[in-house]
Amino acid sequence: MKAYEIMNHLEKYFPLNLQMDFDCCGLQIGSREKEVKKVYIALNADNETLQACIENNCQMLITHHPFLLEKIKNLDTSLHQGKFISTAMKHDIVVYSLHTCLDRGQNGISMNDWLIQKLGVHDVTCYDHYEVGKKAILNEAINGKDFIEKVKDIFHIEHLKYSKNTNKMIHTIAICGGSAADDLEILADQVDCYITGDTKYRHAKYAIDHDCLLIDPGHHLEVIIEEKLPELLETLPLEIAVHHSKDYFEYQ
Known part of the structure; x- marks a missing residue:
């Protein structure tokens, strides 16, 4: 199915007009017309989850935290932002995030x-x-x-x-x-x-x-989206892979 069909399905639950003023939800990178057979779900849009998306032969990365929430100052591919964008585009990966739309939700x-x-x-x-x-x-x-x-x-x-x-x-x-x-x-x-x-x-x-x-x-409590979001996609003709994210912090 097309990427936009997946987006439309999720936005029935989490309309983009629910996002907070500071946020940047929705399509981050890629084409809405991309044919998607398998999606990868992760808490964060970072180089780790993007690489896992590619390795799992997925065409779309769906995350809670948006990649575009952090201001982009340049596209230096030796740095994390430029590397993420260039890798996503090279492998034709659609990146899509819901963040505060999902935080608010409805019904x-x-x-x-x-x-x-x-x-x-x-x-x-x-x-x-x-x-x-x-x-x-x-x-x-x-x-x-x-x-x-x-x-x-x-x-x-x-x-x-x-x-x-x-x-x-x-x-x-x-x-x-x-x-x-x-x-x-x-x-x-x-x-x-x-x-x-x-x-x-x-x-x-x-x-x-x-x-x-x-x-x-901790902030990582939000990882619950990796458990619950796949349930909302079960009715679609898609394969689903989940990242099982770890906290960015380590504790002793």
């Missing part, structure tokens, strides 16, 4: 819906006017320390950081994959626990001062 299908549903909840709602972050009620209340272990287990995380106010019962939670630590200021009085990445020292203090457990599993 209960979005990255943050996928994340929060994994934790066993009900009454899921958006907590912000952008309709990105989600909050919900746990199906079963749980002690803070035990909830931290549950998050680690469900999302297969060995290391995470959290505020030290763990001695409390968790009934209500909120989550926003990626980087949304400042949302804590609107959530601290609404939920017992907030989960997001890229938090700073001041966020932990704020969480403690307002008695809201803050859990930071």
Whole structure:
């Protein structure tokens, strides 16, 4: 099928008009008319995933994070951006990304819906006017320390950081994959626990001062798209390969 048919299918769930002002979603490189038999799904659009796409005989790389989000200053092929573009064009690879369109989603299908549903909840709602972050009620209340272990287990995380106010019962939670630590200021009085990445020292203090457990599993939590996005493509006449991305960070 044509690349544009795959794009149109995904945009039924994640219309491009949902993207945030700073973002650059949609087609990154390649022709909409390209014939695609096999797609490669990855969290990131980088030289590692592009090479894996080629090695797996795929004609299209679909990612969460857009390649074009980083400003391009030149096309020096000895540097990562020029290398990525020249390699994609040489091998005629279509690169397509959804980022904040997928973050927001609609009708209960979005990255943050996928994340929060994994934790066993009900009454899921958006907590912000952008309709990105989600909050919900746990199906079963749980002690803070035990909830931290549950998050680690469900999302297969060995290391995470959290505020030290763990001695409390968790009934209500909120989550926003990626980087949304400042949302804590609107959530601290609404939920017992907030989960997001890229938090700073001041966020932990704020969480403690307002008695809201803050859990930071890292930005890589968004890798859930590699599990869930293929499910939305299963009805199409395509082969699907998945990257199984690793965190850019290593932890000791």
